[in-house]
Amino acid sequence: MIDSVVVIVVHLVFALAITPVLIGVMRTVRARLEGRVGGGIVQPWRDVLKLFAKEPLRAPGSSPVLTWAPLLLMASSLVLCALIPLVSTLPLAGVPGELFVVVSVLLLGTVALAMLGLEAGTAFGGMGSSRHMVFTALVEPTVLLSIYALSVPAGTSALAAIVRSRRDDLSTLLNPVSILAIAALIVVVIAETGRLPVDNPATHLELTMVHEAMILESGGRDLGWLEFGSWLRLTALLGLTVNLAVPWAVAGDASWTALLVGVAATTVKLVAAAALLAAVEVFLAKLRLFRVPELLAGSFVLAFLSVSASYLVF
Amino acid sequence: MSLTRLLSMITRTGTMTEPVADAPIEIREGFVPPACLRGSAQVRHVDAGSCNGCEIELGAAFGPVYDAERFGARLVASPRHADVVTVAGVVTQNMVEPLLNTIDATPNPRVIISIGDCTRGCGVFAGSYAVAGSVDDFAEVDVHVTGCPPAPEAIIAALRAVTRR
Numbered sequence: 240m241i242d243s244v245v246v247i248v249v250h251l252v253f254a255l256a257i258t259p260v261l262i263g264v265m266r267t268v269r270a271r272l273e274g275r276v277g278g279g280i281v282q283p284w285r286d287v288l289k290l291f292a293k294e295p296l297r298a299p300g301s302s303p304v305l306t307w308a309p310l311l312l313m314a315s316s317l318v319l320c321a322l323i324p325l326v327s328t329l330p331l332a333g334v335p336g337e338l339f340v341v342v343s344v345l346l347l348g349t350v351a352l353a354m355l356g357l358e359a360g361t362a363f364g365g366m367g368s369s370r371h372m373v374f375t376a377l378v379e380p381t382v383l384l385s386i387y388a389l390s391v392p393a394g395t396s397a398l399a400a401i402v403r404s405r406r407d408d409l410s411t412l413l414n415p416v417s418i419l420a421i422a423a424l425i426v427v428v429i430a431e432t433g434r435l436p437v438d439n440p441a442t443h444l445e446l447t448m449v450h451e452a453m454i455l456e457s458g459g460r461d462l463g464w465l466e467f468g469s470w471l472r473l474t475a476l477l478g479l480t481v482n483l484a485v486p487w488a489v490a491g492d493a494s495w496t497a498l499l500v501g502v503a504a505t506t507v508k509l510v511a512a513a514a515l516l517a518a519v520e521v522f523l524a525k526l527r528l529f530r531v532p533e534l535l536a537g538s539f540v541l542a543f544l545s546v547s548a549s550y551l552v553f
Numbered sequence: 554m555s556l557t558r559l560l561s562m563i564t565r566t567g568t569m570t571e572p573v574a575d576a577p578i579e580i581r582e583g584f585v586p587p588a589c590l591r592g593s594a595q596v597r598h599v600d601a602g603s604c605n606g607c608e609i610e611l612g613a614a615f616g617p618v619y620d621a622e623r624f625g626a627r628l629v630a631s632p633r634h635a636d637v638v639t640v641a642g643v644v645t646q647n648m649v650e651p652l653l654n655t656i657d658a659t660p661n662p663r664v665i666i667s668i669g670d671c672t673r674g675c676g677v678f679a680g681s682y683a684v685a686g687s688v689d690d691f692a693e694v695d696v697h698v699t700g701c702p703p704a705p706e707a708i709i710a711a712l713r714a715v716t717r718r
């Protein structure tokens with residue numbers, strides 16, 4: 240019980256501390272490749288701290304959704320970070336770390352965002368929400384299927400147990416099942432966190448927006464929760480992917496040395512993955528909206544093949 | 554462009570950003586930049602009727618050579634996300650309401666920066682029937698950038714007066 244609490248606290252503190260830095264690393268890598276200096280890796284920290292100091296401005300006649308949706312997104316992202324084996328694979332006592340629980344918590348944040356987009360009643364907000372829900376409908380089955388494929392050799396659908404069994408049995412890392420599933424998962428993470436080529440986080444054109452279009456009407460503290468909440472989702476999903484792909488040095492229990500090694504290892508893995516993601520984005524243009532379902536369908540096929548293959552391999 | 558050509562261009566170019574030169578700006582008497590904007594200011598730009606000369610310079614200020622982002626300033630897509638409203642040009646009859654709405658939609662504490670000579674005394678457009686007045690007639694301007702068009706250095710200096718970096 241105590242161990243579980245320690246692990247959850249470590250996960251939350253780790254996620255909260257590393258997330259703005261990750262975003263800062265991504266922005267700096269992009270700026271450097273564009274020939275700029277960039278704001279530095281702590282700039283996102285300054286941005287969110289400033290947002291929390293500002294009064295939220297809500298349109299007259301808006302409903303409580305405008306207030307609650309950002310908090311719901313933030314809360315769901317925090318639960319996500321606590322449940323996903325970012326640092327330690329200790330099975331949490333009394334808290335289900337099942338694949339289905341994690342996906343539904345993810346969906347809760349998505350729905351909060353979509354409600355927020357609809358709330359303002361503007362054309363762009365509704366457009367963003369509908370696009371976001373289309374992507375979600377295509378993304379969720381792939382998440383489920385690809386992790387399901389990885390769960391076959393582990394014999395359980397608890398994420399922590401899957402990561403642990405992959406860490407202990409390295410032979411499961413390099414086989415077609417694992418490679419296909421990880422490839423599908425990477426596409427899904429990119430789509431779910433609104434990165435290029437699915438969505439452009441730096442766009443100023445309302446017609447091309449997906450994530451930005453939903454949060455156009457939030458300001459001040461509300462925006463702070465929204466930004467931090469969606470960044471945490473990036474950390475959680477990226478962390479899950481890197482820990483499934485390269486599960487070395489993830490802590491197996493709640494001892495201090497193991498946790499320290501786990502924190503260091505996950506930091507290195509996350510920063511490397513984020514830098515790689517940002518570097519690849521420089522070479523990509525945003526896909527046409529109607530091509531995105533093709534990309535996501537492709538990732539679903541990969542996940543499906545991976546599930547089929549897992550019955551042949553194991 | 555092929556991937557290898559793009560890569561070689563990126564490595565050949567390196568970092569373009571130049572150190573900033575100082576430039577004169579006019580700060581309103583008694584203006585204290587809000588404490589929470591130290592190191593981070595999101596900018597929403599309003600073209601209230603400019604000839605677009607100012608917009609080109611503003612674009613340059615956020616480009617690779619001047620790179621306003623290194624001082625914590627960033628352009629955003631919605632006034633709700635902004636801390637700083639920059640206005641360029643004379644205020645035309647049709648832009649009075651959008652300008653006031655944009656300023657109202659920006660959460661407090663906010664800063665208003667006027668860019669270009671047009672925003673003080675209407676410049677070459679003074680007296681036109683399409684012009685409702687200059688920015689000073691409609692809002693309290695905190696920082697004014699002189700020049701027609703102003704140099705990107707001056708725009709950067711104005712943004713740095715807010716972020717103090």
Ligand code: SF4
Nearest residue numbers: 603604606669670671
């Ligand atoms: S100040 Fe000069 S460049 Fe700027 S909008 Fe006016 S006329 Fe154009």
